[in-house]
Amino acid sequence: MKFYWQVLACALISTLANVAVQAATITTYSNRTAFDLAVGPSVVETLNDFTVGTSFSGTPLDVGDLTLLVTTSEPAGFIADGSGLLNIDGTPFGSVNTQSSRDMVFTFHAPTLAFGLDVRNLNDLGVRTTVEADGQSVPIGALPDAAFFGFSSDMEFTEVRFVGGIADTWGFDNITYASVDPIPIPAALPLFISAIASIGFVGWRSTRAT
Numbered sequence: 255m256k257f258y259w260q261v262l263a264c265a266l267i268s269t270l271a272n273v274a275v276q277a278a279t280i281t282t283y284s285n286r287t288a289f290d291l292a293v294g295p296s297v298v299e300t301l302n303d304f305t306v307g308t309s310f311s312g313t314p315l316d317v318g319d320l321t322l323l324v325t326t327s328e329p330a331g332f333i334a335d336g337s338g339l340l341n342i343d344g345t346p347f348g349s350v351n352t353q354s355s356r357d358m359v360f361t362f363h364a365p366t367l368a369f370g371l372d373v374r375n376l377n378d379l380g381v382r383t384t385v386e387a388d389g390q391s392v393p394i395g396a397l398p399d400a401a402f403f404g405f406s407s408d409m410e411f412t413e414v415r416f417v418g419g420i421a422d423t424w425g426f427d428n429i430t431y432a433s434v435d436p437i438p439i440p441a442a443l444p445l446f447i448s449a450i451a452s453i454g455f456v457g458w459r460s461t462r463a464t
């Protein structure tokens with residue numbers, strides 16, 4: 255039995271290593287309708303149930319299936335009421351200021367394949383903030399004052415990071431994400447098949463030996 259686990263562990267490790275070196279194919283969307291159509295069933299976090307004024311600077315704020323975090327202890331991220339220049343639709347939203355060495359990070363408790371949100375004044379007046387999904391660059395350009403920004407990937411990810419550059423104050427709301435049924439990763443499949451085959455062979459051998 256011990257050997258079974260060793261074989262399985264080896265297969266898992268090589269699968270993970272294999273996944274790590276692959277680049278995901280990412281598709282971006284600037285329109286919520288197109289995003290919804292491409293992504294299918296999704297969940298929307300409106301932030302409306304969270305107390306206005308709650309900070310997510312330096313300490314992650316859990317909002318259900320994900321956490322919000324601005325990577326600084328300075329007051330640069332909080333739940334704002336539905337007023338002011340950055341508000342999206344008149345309801346509570348996330349207000350942030352990103353800049354060099356100060357990122358806005360969305361971390362999911364379970365992997366997802368798509369992420370989108372309504373933003374206000376993000377990358378207005380040119381690109382100031384860039385985006386990464388699990389460390390891989392996601393294309394983003396200058397945006398209109400009120401915009402939707404979303405993307406889907408062919409590889410699951412758990413972290414979406416808005417990497418601060420030139421100081422940028424912006425609002426976000428209606429965080430949308432998809433948790434799709436686990437899809438076998440094509441490149442990893444042969445490894446799993448060979449692992450299963452090995453286990454079957456070992457099982458066959460030990461059955462014969464006893």
Ligand SMILES: [Ca+2]
Nearest residue numbers: 300345346427
């Ligand atoms: Ca809201």
Ligand SMILES: [Ca+2]
Nearest residue numbers: 375376422423
């Ligand atoms: Ca801005």
